[in-house]
Amino acid sequence: MSAGYLRRATVDLAAYRANLSSLVERLAPVEVLAIVKADAYSNGIDVMVPEAVAAGVRWFGTVELAPALRLRRAGVALEASFFAWQLGPDDDYAGAVEHRVDLGVSTLEQLEAFADAARRAGSEALVHLTIDTGLHREGCLPADWAEFVSRAVALRDEGVVRLRGAFSHVSETSEADDHAASVVFRKALADAEGLGATFEKRHMSSSSAGMEHPERRFDMVRMGSNGYGIPVTEGVTASDRGLRPVLTLSACVVRVKRVPAGTGVSYDYTYRAERDTTLALVPIGYADGVSRRAQHGVEVTVRGRRYPIVGRVAMDQFLIDVGDDPIEVGDEVLLFGSGDGGELTIGEWAEATGTIPEEVSCRIGARVPRVYLGRRA
């Protein structure tokens, strides 16, 4: 038996930098905005942002304002722009003005509140006007667009608003729907120009559209999953795009036991050993982000070989059937990673558990220590 650990998420910072550098290079002169929402997909925003800066990224998207303000107050990446667009009813507009956080505003109320904060501070609000091109979440509907833009132009002329951008989200439902959204976006931009607005950054595409449709890149592309090496386009793998998965989830075997044929395994005995076999206990469970939907034979990798999860995945642990192989306590179990060790990639893991890789990444729990590899020298 070797000493080991219980569970671990290993984040390959060199891979993250390489992914972003390559995206920055491929998209130039279009700007790359790195999405670091949800604590950088749970990889740890405080660690990931400086790495992205080192890779040439100068724009970050946090969804909510609070994490952007927190990083600003901590003095992280002061040279970069932070962009948030999911605003609450009484959000901290004064903080956004003081710390120069870019906000995507969707309504006149938000625009006025942000401008008010700038007026009081004797400063300017960094505004992106959000256009709803069909997703129906944030964004100004086309019917209200002219009034919205006119007000923004007036506030710009007053000197309290800087028109930093105009942006939209697309639904990624189908090529036809996304094309329709891009038509709405272009029309909104043209209408805005007619009303006297010009924008420094126009942006509507995120990871996949940004790669596949150069004509929809405009001035900036928001890169989420590609940066983490998890392309979300169906049929496209990370290596097809020259990207490396950043995240590896692993645990160490804490118990092996020989059991006779017929032995019930884990809650409800949903699995019974068909013959005498060896079970290995893996100390990571659904509280750590291993979906219970992994219980029907999803495979993990030990010593380069694949073994199925058997029986129910519990809150803290699951069992694998290792047959007659000499698996020992302390052996490392790879749930998913780069694939280099024969393990599933995060995309394959997501598919096997009926979801998308972003959900797998984001739901890795707080009980799993993050270990960082490839820090800059």
Next chain:
Amino acid sequence: MTQDAIITVDTAALRHNVGVLRAAVAPRAVMVVVKADAYGHGAVESAKAFVEAGADWLGVADLDEALALRRGGLTAPILAWLHAPGESFEAAAAHDITPAVSDVAQLEAAASAGVRAVHLCVDTGLSRNGAVEAEWPAFFRRAAELADRLPVEGLMSHLSNASPEEDGKQAAAFVRARGLLGDLGIDPELSHLAASAAGLSYSGTRFGLVRFGLAAYGISPFGGRTAAEWGLRPALTLSAPVTTIKRVPAGEGVSYGYLFRPERDTTIAVVPVGYADGVDRAASDRASVTIGRRTYRVRGRIAMNALVIDVGDDPVEVGDDVVLFGDPASGHQSAEDWATASGGIAYETVACLSGALTRRYL
């Protein structure tokens, strides 16, 4: 002044539940399990409430969780049963944490580290942790040899809940283990087999102590009976304010994949909570939420940081409080309802809630 989703935990409900459970199994001792950040409720604050209400023991999976409780000021006895390979138990000894050990190697390490006492963990059928029956003689013999400096305070196992018959077989095996230990002159003060489900329903599985996890949080461990039928109250409410209201014409798509296209003109509200907060994406288009006394369906795909609800023609406003789940006695959806919507179990619904969410204690 963030506008994020928030978890509100009613500590009075946690205390109430411990009272109910203590009464149900008296005069036996009660251990409340606070692993996985107290099933998403927040370990330290929840543990304090449980101890105040008379929990004799706190249970966690691993030593890191136990250490976090000690750092948080908890002084109650703590049992931890899932250990890393080669665990030295030095931290357990230093912080007065009681390990449950599953083999001779762990027993030896615990003795060398000088822990106060151990519980012996046996596998009576679940095939997870614990020594299997063939290993009991050697395991127990070594425990007896070490007993002078390492008292055996407890014997534990865990049930499969596969069926009353299977649980009965496990209880019989547990009795055999006790007998074997007795033959070696060890009579542990605390024998514990049953957790929430068996502890409430099969008195034959209750020994000196019963471990309660889910039930202590006011959530039913059974499909067929609600927590209220046991007199238990859910303590956790997940809520978030509406951030956007939008009128959508009939036939237009909503959220990623346009999974939802309303049949008639309607109003949708965006709620800033998503799968990164621990809300299962599988509940997309199936789960419901409440605003005040009214219930609304989640529509379209649940995204990383947002979901969309259909509020029809109701006068919902930005800032209105949306409850995803809470106490059904207050008209809210329950954690069990969300589990059903996502094809999972209520344990998951609460235990997978993000550690980054703000938790407020009442």
